[in-house]
Amino acid sequence: MQASRVVVVSPDHRFEEFVGAVDSLGLTHVSYAVGSTSWLDIAPDGVTKASALETVVSKLGIDRSQVFAAGDGRNDIDMLQWAARFGDSVAMGQADPEVQEAAGRVTGSIDEGGLLTALRERFPTLL
Numbered sequence: 423m424q425a426s427r428v429v430v431v432s433p434d435h436r437f438e439e440f441v442g443a444v445d446s447l448g449l450t451h452v453s454y455a456v457g458s459t460s461w462l463d464i465a466p467d468g469v470t471k472a473s474a475l476e477t478v479v480s481k482l483g484i485d486r487s488q489v490f491a492a493g494d495g496r497n498d499i500d501m502l503q504w505a506a507r508f509g510d511s512v513a514m515g516q517a518d519p520e521v522q523e524a525a526g527r528v529t530g531s532i533d534e535g536g537l538l539t540a541l542r543e544r545f546p547t548l549l
C-alpha cells in the first residue's frame with residue numbers, strides 16, 4: 423500500500439526544535455511543509471494542495487478564475503499562490519506573515535469570523 427500523505431505531530435517540541443529536527447532528516451523526493459506548530463506534512467514529490475486544486479479544476483472543467491482558496495498554514499502556501507494567480511486566495515488573519523504574503527488578500531482571524539467574511543465578499547449572492 424502506498425501512502426499519499428504522512429502527518430507528523432510532536433507537541434512536546436518547540437517550533438524551532440521541530441524545524442531543526444526536520445531539517446536534519448534530509449527529506450528528498452517528497453514534498454513537505456512544516457506548520458506553525460510542531461506539525462509536518464509529507465507527501466509524494468510534487469503533490470501539494472496546489473497540484474490537487476489543479477487536478478480538481480481540470481477534471482471538473484471549472485474555470486480557474488472561479489477558484490477560491492483559504493488557508494492559514496505553511497502547508498497552504500503553494501495553494502494560496504496558485505489560486506492567487508488564477509482566482510481568489512485568502513490568508514486567515516492569524517496566519518504567519520509568509521502565509522499572508524502568499525495570498526492575494528488577508529481576512530480576519532478565525533475568532534473574528536474571517537473565513538465567513540471572505541466567503542461573503544467572494545460570493546455575495548450565495549451567503
